Amino acid sequence: MNEVSVIRRFLAQPSAVIGAGFLLLLSLLALAAPWLTNSAPWEMNTTPLLAPFQDPAHWLGSDMLGRDLGSGLLYGARVSLAVAAVSSLATLLVGAMVGAVAGYFGGWLDGVLMRIAEFFQIIPQLVLAVILVAVLEPSLGSIILAITLVTWPAVARLVRGEFLSLRQREFVQAAQVLGQSPLAIITRQILPNALAPLLVTLTFVAATAILTEAALAFLGLGDPDAMSWGYMINASRGLLREAWWMSLLPGLAILLCVLAVNRVGEGLRVAFEPARRQGANP
Amino acid sequence: MSQERTPLLSVEQLRIALPAEADRSHALYDLSLSLAAGECLCLVGESGSGKSMLAKALLRLLPAPLHIERGSLRFRGEDLAGRDEEGMRQLRGRRISMVFQEPMSALNPLLSVGRQIDETLRAHGERSARVREQRVIDLLGYVGLPDPLRLRRAYPFELSGGQRQRVVIAMALAFDPDLLIADEPTSALDVTTQAQILDLLRRIQRDKGMAMLFITHDFAVVRAIADRVLVLERGHVIEQGSARQVLEAPREAYTQRLLAAVTAQPLAPRALLADAPEVLGARQLGKHFGGRGGGWSRRQTQALVGLDLHLREGETLGIVGESGSGKSTLGRCLVRLLQPDAGSLEWQGHEVASLSQRRLRPMRGEIQMIFQDPFASLNPRQTVGQIIMTGPLAQGVSKTESARRARELLEQVGLPAAAFERFAHEFSGGQRQRIGIARALAVRPKILIADECVSALDALVQVQILELLESLQRQFRLSLVFITHDLRVAARLCDRIAVMQGGRIVEQGDTARLFAEPQHAYTRTLLGAAALALPDIPAEPAVVGAL
Numbered sequence: 001m002n003e004v005s006v007i008r009r010f011l012a013q014p015s016a017v018i019g020a021g022f023l024l025l026l027s028l029l030a031l032a033a034p035w036l037t038n039s040a041p042w043e044m045n046t047t048p049l050l051a052p053f054q055d056p057a058h059w060l061g062s063d064m065l066g067r068d069l070g071s072g073l074l075y076g077a078r079v080s081l082a083v084a085a086v087s088s089l090a091t092l093l094v095g096a097m098v099g100a101v102a103g104y105f106g107g108w109l110d111g112v113l114m115r116i117a118e119f120f121q122i123i124p125q126l127v128l129a130v131i132l133v134a135v136l137e138p139s140l141g142s143i144i145l146a147i148t149l150v151t152w153p154a155v156a157r158l159v160r161g162e163f164l165s166l167r168q169r170e171f172v173q174a175a176q177v178l179g180q181s182p183l184a185i186i187t188r189q190i191l192p193n194a195l196a197p198l199l200v201t202l203t204f205v206a207a208t209a210i211l212t213e214a215a216l217a218f219l220g221l222g223d224p225d226a227m228s229w230g231y232m233i234n235a236s237r238g239l240l241r242e243a244w245w246m247s248l249l250p251g252l253a254i255l256l257c258v259l260a261v262n263r264v265g266e267g268l269r270v271a272f273e274p275a276r277r278q279g280a281n282p
Numbered sequence: 283m284s285q286e287r288t289p290l291l292s293v294e295q296l297r298i299a300l301p302a303e304a305d306r307s308h309a310l311y312d313l314s315l316s317l318a319a320g321e322c323l324c325l326v327g328e329s330g331s332g333k334s335m336l337a338k339a340l341l342r343l344l345p346a347p348l349h350i351e352r353g354s355l356r357f358r359g360e361d362l363a364g365r366d367e368e369g370m371r372q373l374r375g376r377r378i379s380m381v382f383q384e385p386m387s388a389l390n391p392l393l394s395v396g397r398q399i400d401e402t403l404r405a406h407g408e409r410s411a412r413v414r415e416q417r418v419i420d421l422l423g424y425v426g427l428p429d430p431l432r433l434r435r436a437y438p439f440e441l442s443g444g445q446r447q448r449v450v451i452a453m454a455l456a457f458d459p460d461l462l463i464a465d466e467p468t469s470a471l472d473v474t475t476q477a478q479i480l481d482l483l484r485r486i487q488r489d490k491g492m493a494m495l496f497i498t499h500d501f502a503v504v505r506a507i508a509d510r511v512l513v514l515e516r517g518h519v520i521e522q523g524s525a526r527q528v529l530e531a532p533r534e535a536y537t538q539r540l541l542a543a544v545t546a547q548p549l550a551p552r553a554l555l556a557d558a559p560e561v562l563g564a565r566q567l568g569k570h571f572g573g574r575g576g577g578w579s580r581r582q583t584q585a586l587v588g589l590d591l592h593l594r595e596g597e598t599l600g601i602v603g604e605s606g607s608g609k610s611t612l613g614r615c616l617v618r619l620l621q622p623d624a625g626s627l628e629w630q631g632h633e634v635a636s637l638s639q640r641r642l643r644p645m646r647g648e649i650q651m652i653f654q655d656p657f658a659s660l661n662p663r664q665t666v667g668q669i670i671m672t673g674p675l676a677q678g679v680s681k682t683e684s685a686r687r688a689r690e691l692l693e694q695v696g697l698p699a700a701a702f703e704r705f706a707h708e709f710s711g712g713q714r715q716r717i718g719i720a721r722a723l724a725v726r727p728k729i730l731i732a733d734e735c736v737s738a739l740d741a742l743v744q745v746q747i748l749e750l751l752e753s754l755q756r757q758f759r760l761s762l763v764f765i766t767h768d769l770r771v772a773a774r775l776c777d778r779i780a781v782m783q784g785g786r787i788v789e790q791g792d793t794a795r796l797f798a799e800p801q802h803a804y805t806r807t808l809l810g811a812a813a814l815a816l817p818d819i820p821a822e823p824a825v826v827g828a829l
Contacts, residue, residue: 170659171669174718176639177617178673178725179646188672192663 009271016267019260023081026257030077037071041227049243063232063246064239073253076229079222080257083140083213084206087147091205094148095155096198100186102156103163114160117153125150129212133221140223143216147209158201162194196272203265207258214254229254288359289316290460290493291340296353298335298344298517309335309348311517319460322487322494324504324525326540327514328740333497337463340495341378342370358460376406379454383466385446389438395449396422396434402456421452426482444475451482458490465497472604472767474807480506499740501544502770505529513537543741544770561630561761562593562616562649562729568624569615585611586622587785593729598755598762600776600793602769602808608785613733613765617651618642630728647677650722654734656714660706666692666717667702673725684724691720694757695750712743716750723754730755731763736771748775769808773797781805 010016029036038057039045046055050062052069060070098117102110120128129146136142166172167190175189216222217230229250236246293316298309309332317323327333338344340355342362355362357378365373374380382388390398396418403414422430425448438446447467454462464483468476484507487494496507504511508525513536521534532538569586585608593599603609614620616627618634627635629648650673653659660669667688674684692701695716706714715735722730732751736744752775755762766772772779773793780790781804789802800806 170653170655171661173614173619174651174653174659174721175661175672175676176619177646177649177651178676178721179643180672180676181643182639184676188664189661193661 006271010267013267013270015263016270019263019267022256022260023264026077026260027081029074030081033071033074033078037068037074039068039071041072041075042067043071049239051243052245052249060249061243061245063235064243069232069246069249072227072232073229073249075227076232076250076253077257079140079226079228080210080213080254083144083147084209084261087144087151087209088202088206090144090148091151091155092198092202094152096159096191098152099156099159099161100163100191103160104167104182104186104190106164110160113156117156120150121153125208126212126215129216130219130221133216138216138221138223140226143213143221143223146216147212150212151205151208155198155201155205158197159194162197163190166190166193196268200265200269200272203261203268207261207265210254210258210261290319290321290358291495292316292356293336293340294354294356296336296339296355297351298332298339298348299351301347306516308332308351308517310339313353313514313517313519315512315519315522317461317493317495319493320487320491322484322496322507322509324508324511325495325497325514326499326501326504326511328499328540328742330516331514332517333499333514334465337380337465337495337497340463341374341380342367372406375402375454375459376457377459378461378463379457379459381447381450381454381462381464381467384470385443385450386438388450389446391438394435394437395441399434399449399453399456402453406457417456421455422449424455425449425452425486426478427452442475443471444478447471447475447479448482451479451486455486455490459492461493461495462487463495463497466499467496468503469498469500473769474604476503477506477810483507501529501541501741513540540741543745558594558596560592560628561595562591562763563628564589564591564616564625565627566590566625567612567615567622567627567635569611569620569622585785586615588625589785589787591780591787593761593763595728595761596755596759597778598764598776600772600779601763601765601782602767602772602779603782604767604808607782609765609767609782610733611785612782613651613731613763616763617649617731619651643676647673647725648727649729649731650725650727652715652718652722652730652732652735655738656711656718657738659718660714660721662705662707665703665705666697666709669706669717670721670724673721677725687724688720691723694723694754695720710743711739712747715739715743715747719747719750719754723758726758727760729761729763731765733765734767735764737766737768744771751775781808 044066046058046062046066046068048062048064048066050058050066052061053059054061058068058070060068060073062068063072098113102113128150132146132149133142136145163186172185172189175185180189213222213228214230214233217228218234220234222228222231232250233247236243239246294314296310296313300307300309313336315323325333325336335344335348339350340357340362344350350363357373362370362373389395393401399418399421400414403417408414408417418434419430422434427433427445427448438449441449451467462483467483468479471479480503483494483496486492494507496503498504504525510523511525511528512522513520513528513534515536521528521532521537523533528537529541532541567586567589568584571583571585589612591599591612601609601612611620615622618627618637618639622635625635626633629645632645634642634645664672667685670688670691671681671684674687675681679687689699689702692699697713697716697720701709701713701717706717709717718735736747739747748771751762754760762775764772764775776793778790779793779796780787781796781802782788783804789796789800789805791801796805797809800809
């Protein structure tokens with residue numbers, strides 16, 4: 001299965017390409033936020049409750065304190081995307097490591113690690129995240145830590161499952177007979193073959209991370225120094241009838257962002273799948 | 283005999299086109315055949331020759347992009363193209379039935395076998411439940427299943443492979459069809475079971491005067507069952523004629539090669555150095571698998587029991603047994619993929635039975651394994667070069683030296699040098715098995731364990747791989763343990779053979795002696811079942827050599 005055909009199959013899916021394009025654009029806009037906006041997100045510099053398209057200098061309007069909504073959305077994208085990227089990477093690291101060790105070595109080690117994973121899985125994710133952030137004081141770091149702690153068990157179980165089945169494959173046994181060390185077998189023989197489902201799961205982890213961060217911010221547990229979409233919805237919920245755009249715009253931003261990540265994940269899944277079948281029996 | 287009657291089935295100039303990216307333009311090209319009532323025609327060919335396509339075309343079950351490009355299919359004088367879907371459904375199962383290769387996937391695992399036959403009867407309009415029930419019991423008894431009254435309530439997983447295939451046959455016979463299509467019905471079975479199923483099919487065919495289209499890759503099966511034979515190669519008919527003529531005086535070179543490939547040519551007895559040092563020895567080896575049931579269900583399976591085995595330098599030892607006899611477990615214990623739980627195991631005089639994997643790793647260069655499945659045994663994400671270099675690199679050989687060895691080995695196993703940069707999935711089964719052999723040899727082992735390493739390959743490719751193994755063995759002075767279920771293959775390659783049953787070695791001895799005067803009852807059963815598999819056709823070594 002070669003990478004070129006995977007990429008070609010991915011590009012053949014319009015929804016996945018649009019999703020990826022949207023995320024790319026959003027990342028660029030988020031990075032360029034200081035140059036694109038004429039005010040910092042917390043700065044009160046215009047008439048409060050300005051509706052969209054009324055003032056060319058603040059064309060997405062302003063909130064009840066006269067803060068520019070466009071600026072808030074762009075800076076919020078920074079938080080959402082950063083949290084999504086860092087927490088899915090951290091999840092990958094922890095999940096893959098635990099899953100690989102449990103799946104490869106099995107036995108009591110597997111038992112202990114999986115009981116720990118179950119301990120995290122039986123508590124509702126959001127409740128656990130809220131408690132963790134509340135205890136650790138809200139900050140970007142604690143939010144990422146909380147998200148990682150609630151999502152790693154799913155990734156670990158997936159990696160463990162892949163390892164359990166790949167471990168029995170003859171090419172892995174061949175590597176063992178050739179005298180390759182367990183670390184080399186894990187990283188060179190098994191992991192590359194488990195990468196496809198892992199990548200797909202990671203995109204869904206990223207989508208969950210965006211939603212969880214927004215939910216935490218909405219509950220007032222966001223980083224107090226960072227403007228975020230969840231905070232914006234929280235701030236505007238009392239003015240739902242007077243200034244609907246204040247909650248609609250960040251809500252739409254969350255929706256589109258999560259949708260885009262999901263489409264990318266789905267696209268990856270479809271792109272990898274025929275290759276996986278081919279690998280088993282061309 | 284068939285001239286004066288209208289043939290039951292006649293196929294004329296059948297062409298089935300393949301999609302553009304396939305390796306050839308047509309799955310079948312201008313295939314014509316006729317089959318009289320009560321006759322058995324064997325369709326023989328290697329995998330990919332298009333033999334199963336004919337069966338699918340007959341029943342109009344061709345997979346989506348394929349269609350009949352031209353040609354006609356006539357059944358009892360009627361052109362099948364004229365029938366609509368409903369008409370075909372009436373035909374399938376009633377007048378023409380089919381028996382598939384893998385009985386487990388042909389049966390629904392969630393329904394008792396009686397229910398499944400019952401449903402076939404009902405689908406074709408048999409209304410009375412009592413008639414159906416009686417018919418189910420009759421059919422199960424007819425195909426030789428014991429105690430049909432009780433057995434009809436059994437589920438597929440409770441039956442053995444042979445019993446399942448009997449159930450599938452019973453289902454196919456539900457309406458006394460005129461034509462039975464059997465697509466490799468015995469290839470998934472052990473030799474002894476295979477012989478029984480062939481017996482059964484032959485008996486039914488004579489009893490009922492039913493015609494049979496029998497698809498197989500195995501000339502031993504052809505010999506047992508065919509009236510006439512049709513040989514296919516890559517969609518083209520190579521040769522067609524009576525079984526006697528094709529088997530005993532084949533006209534075409536391709537047929538001759540196929541026949542020679544299945545003919546056992548026992549190895550010329552080699553001057554085996556009786557004083558050659560022992561390189562591999564097992565004493566009282568035992569292995570059991572513990573059931574990890576829920577707490578108090580502690581089932582144990584004894585896979586190996588008190589097994590003694592020794593291998594001298596340069597010798598080939600065959601381990602023969604049916605599936606479940608423990609021969610693969612033995613192979614995995616010998617290379618220490620599994621840890622035996624009793625007895626001792628020595629590699630070149632070093633005791634290794636209970637060494638840890640870490641301690642074993644530096645010694646792994648001495649003993650290597652060739653695996654059964656040429657598709658699962660190569661990492662799909664690595665290039666052939668990386669695969670072959672894995673071993674030397676793990677044993678601490680430098681990168682340049684490993685690459686040099688890999689290129690040298692590619693040449694020795696008969697692969698192009700360009701293979702080095704390519705991925706394994708670009709190669710055929712036989713070529714992949716060559717890559718597997720090169721990988722094993724890259725660490726310069728003294729002992730090779732080959733676990734069913736040719737059973738997934740076509741007969742002609744099998745011969746090539748066996749010849750390769752033999753020449754490599756001579757070149758590198760290898761000692762070989764050859765695990766197989768196939769006595770033919772064992773006879774061709776091995777100096778000595780050990781027969782396994784139920785985790786024990788029941789008999790071992792020199793190949794010639796074992797074949798001539800088997801001591802143990804089980805060996806005799808195996809040999810008897812394989813008698814059909816050991817045709818006494820004069821071999822043509824010149825043709826084989828030319829491959």
